[in-house]
Amino acid sequence: MDRLDCIRSFVRVVETGSFSAVARELDTTQPVISKQIAALEEYLDAQLLTRSTRKLQLTQEGERFLEHCQVLLDAASEAIASVGKRQNLVGKLRVNCSVAFGQYQIIPYLKGFLSRYPDLQLDLSMSDRFVDFLEEGIDLAIRIGEVRDQNLIVHRIGFTRRITVGSVDYFRDREIPKIPADLVNHNCIVYSNLTTGNNWHFQLPTGGTTQVSVKGNLQVDSSNGIREAILSGLGIAVCPVWVLGELIHSKSLEVVLEDYQPISLPIYAVYRRGRFIPAKVRCFIEYFTNEFKLNPWVSD
Structure with a gap:
């Protein structure tokens, strides 16, 4: 039994959590995949997976082995790609x-x-x-x-430039903030997937930075959700410019604090x-x- 094929099957079983799914993917049967995993375990003299009716789980030996397997398969693919017509x-x-x-x-x-x-x-x-x-x-x-x-x-592969923005409808009966500290008087929409949370950081026009701890009744874990919340007039948000796109220039949005740019975030x-x-x-x-x-x- 080809050991590299056994390793490939083992990695895919872990990734999919299913022997039958891997069998369908490789156009073979579930018993064949089971035999490949069993052959690996016999060769290594170690149990790699624990099986129950509900889920598969890696053993400690399986976790260590998986890490090396992924490196091995990547190296094998690169070796094949580097030769002759497979470059x-x-x-x-x-x-x-x-x-x-x-x-x-x-x-x-x-x-x-x-x-x-x-x-x-x-x-x-x-x-x-x-x-x-x-x-x-x-x-x-x-x-x-x-x-x-x-x-x-x-x-680092780029930077995300951001702006502070609300809808025209939101500002209809509210004061537009002139400095970052004014944000404490507004309902601010927080993007919950950033470690900074409700602590918003701005560049000062004279150099340096300032931080404001904002408050609001809505936090969202999606940039698209932030955009829709802004457009719905639910509050002010700091939002990536690429999420808003040409909407930035529309009559429905009001960009504020233009002299105090939110700190750009690295893209990794x-x-x-x-x-x-x-x-x-x-x-x-x-x-x-x-x-x-x-x-x-x-x-x-």
């Missing part, structure tokens, strides 16, 4: 990002990337929750703002710490770093 990226690349960022800043620029690497299968996971890299088989994630996990490597490409960086990860980072340099919404 191209192959295999699957799993990328995670927020729904809004994927919608506005990744998908519109994918055509060039996929044309350049036609043998690569891209799996783009768009979610506004933070995902577990190992549990969900993520190769690379795009994160905005501070990344605190020391097990992750970060590469993030992947697991390890000794080997797969070519598919490196090429994705390089491609979007170059694309973002030409993109006024996310360039430095």
